[in-house]
Structure formats: C-alpha cells, structure tokens
C-alpha cells in the first residue's frame with residue numbers, strides 16, 4: 001500500500017498520468033489498474049496537479065462514449081414508445097451531493113419535487129447503500145419504492161406471480177395505509193453484523209476521524225476524515241476482522257470501506273427483483289432508466305446492458321470506466337434530467353400506459 005502511494009506521487013511529479021490515462025482508455029486490461037490508481041489517489045487524498053488541466057480534454061473525449069443523458073433525452077423518450085418507463089435512482093452522489101458528513105447528505109426540496117413528479121407518471125425506486133429507514137428519512141416520499149443496504153432490504157410492490165411465503169419476505173403498511181412486501185435476503189446475518197459493529201468500533205477507536213455507519217445489513221467504515229498515514233492501519237483492521245467473519249467481504253466506495261455479507265446479492269439483483277415484482281419480466285414492455293454515481297451502481301448498469309434494455313446513466317464529472325451508456329455530470333444535471341422527465345411524463349405517459 002505504501003509503495004503504491006509512492007507510485008501515485010511519482011505520477012504527480014512526472015506527468016506519467018497522461019500516458020497512463022491514454023493506455024487505460026485503449027485497453028480493457030488496464031481497467032483494474034486504472035481503478036486501483038483512482039482509489040489510491042482518492043484514499044491518499046491526492047489531487048494530481050496535471051489532472052485539472054487534463055480533465056476537460058479527457059472528459060470531452062469520454063463524453064463521446066458516454067453522451068450526456070440531457071442531450072440524448074429526446075432520443076431516449078422516442079425509444080420508449082409503447083413501453084413503460086421505470087426509474088431507479090441511487091441516493092448519495094446522485095440525488096444529494098457528496099458532503100463530508102454522511103449524516104448531513106440532505107436532498108434539496110427541488111430534487112424532492114422532481115422525484116415526486118417523476119413518480120406520478122412512472123414507477124420509481126431508490127436503490128441505496130444506506131439503510132432503508134435512513135434513505136427514507138432523507139427522501140421522505142411515500143410515492144416511491146425503497147431498497148436499502150445495497151439491495152438487501154427492499155420495500156416493493158406485492159409480486160403478482162411469485163410466492164412470498166418464506167422467512168425472507170414480510171408484509172408492511174406505510175403511513176398512508178398502503179401495503180408493501182419487504183424482502184430481506186441477508187436477514188440471517190443480522191446478529192453477526194451487530195457483533196461486527198461493536199468489534200469495528202473497538203478496532204478503530206484509536207484511529208482519529210473514522211466514522212462507522214450502521215446500514216442494517218451492511219456497515220460503512222468512512223475514512224474521509226482519517227489522516228493519510230492512518231489509512232493503511234484502518235484497512236488492515238477491517239481485513240483482519242474479516243478473517244474471523246468468512247461469510248463477509250469488503251467493497252470500496254467514495255472514501256468508504258463497506259462490509260457486506262457474501263450472499264451474491266447486489267444493486268443489480270435488487271433492480272431485477274423490482275422489475276420482476278413490478279410485472280416487467282418481459283423486456284419488450286419496459287424501458288428502465290437507472291441513474292447512479294458509485295462503483296456499486298455498476299452492478300445495476302451491467303444488468304441493463306445484459307438484458308439489452310433501458311438506459312444505465314453514470315453521474316460523474318470525471319472520465320471513468322463504466323458499464324453505463326450515458327452520463328450526467330453531477331446531481332444538478334440529475335435534477336435537470338428528472339425535471340424534464342416529469343414534464344415529459346405529464347404530457348405523454350398516460351397515453352403510453354393505456
């Protein structure tokens with residue numbers, strides 16, 4: 001880790017960045033290295049001085065491969081003819097900007113109104129890494145479906161053609177008296193996750209700046225405020241804890257290490273589950289649009305690519321290797337996209353659904 005940190009510094013100093021980026025764009029095998037480099041620069045809080053001048057140049061060429069969903073909006077709507085549009089949205093970095101305190105990642109009233117408008121015309125779900133309760137408390141809309149803990153806690157419609165008579169499904173009623181089915185495929189792991197929460201708090205108590213977030217079926221170990229020199233120690237603590245919990249693994253997000261049960265269930269599975277329960281198992285009838293900014297959203301992008309349906313859209317202001325077809329620069333562009341979609345829905349969706 002230290003060695004790679006040094007390598008990252010050499011990049012800054014020598015300008016190898018340009019060469020590296022051009023290789024990573026040309027060859028798929030460089031994807032992993034490119035991602036590693038990105039994570040490391042991020043982990044070490046490094047900003048490449050050359051990067052700022054190069055970003056625009058690369059962003060412009062990257063945009064050719066992942067065109068703006070705003071400029072492609074009309075084409076997307078034309079492709080939805082005769083199909084039901086369904087909307088899937090990530091939360092952090094998509095509906096709310098990334099902020100330094102995870103407890104204060106509020107969504108603007110404008111964004112809330114745009115999501116509400118969209119949900120009037122199209123089935124809409126939020127698929128987040130946060131706990132379902134937490135993401136609901138940020139969004140506060142009863143009109144949308146919620147999937148928390150990276151898809152391991154789904155509150156969706158009652159499936160029409162599937163039995164929910166097992167230990168992992170239960171019925172619930174929201175504040176308005178509407179009935180939903182909750183699906184929690186990682187339910188058996190709850191006691192162990194609680195144990196790991198205590199253990200991780202203990203293991204990180206001497207590392208300044210760590211914040212551990214209980215996302216119910218997974219844990220987020222935030223290191224945004226951890227000193228560079230302490231990062232490696234924290235990562236080692238997570239890794240050595242996982243040795244005693246072999247049914248869990250670690251994934252990485254934006255300045256966060258995430259501890260998740262290894263049940264082969266991610267945001268992509270949640271997307272498929274929701275499409276299925278919404279009655280869209282036949283890909284000819286539906287046009288799903290999924291918008292997300294993080295690596296965990298790539299699982300959902302991949303599902304749409306493989307099904308050959310809909311539009312995966314990445315939120316990023318930097319060029320990034322992605323399975324998404326389209327892009328939006330930041331949450332403010334997400335807001336513009338959703339606002340347009342809501343207006344378009346008001347004029348068209350009813351005739352399409354009929």
Ligand SMILES: O=P(O)(O)OC[C@H]1O[C@H](O[C@H]2O[C@H](CO)[C@@H](O)[C@H](O)[C@H]2O)[C@H](O)[C@@H](O)[C@@H]1O
Pocket residue numbers: 090091092093097098099100101102103105127128129130213215220222224253254255256258294296
């Ligand atoms: O799937 P998401 O809804 O995007 O959730 C992923 C993680 O998002 C949150 O952390 C990220 O956003 C924070 C607030 O902007 C930021 O401070 C943090 O550095 C980011 O990693 C959330 O706190 C995590 O629990 C989620 O797993």
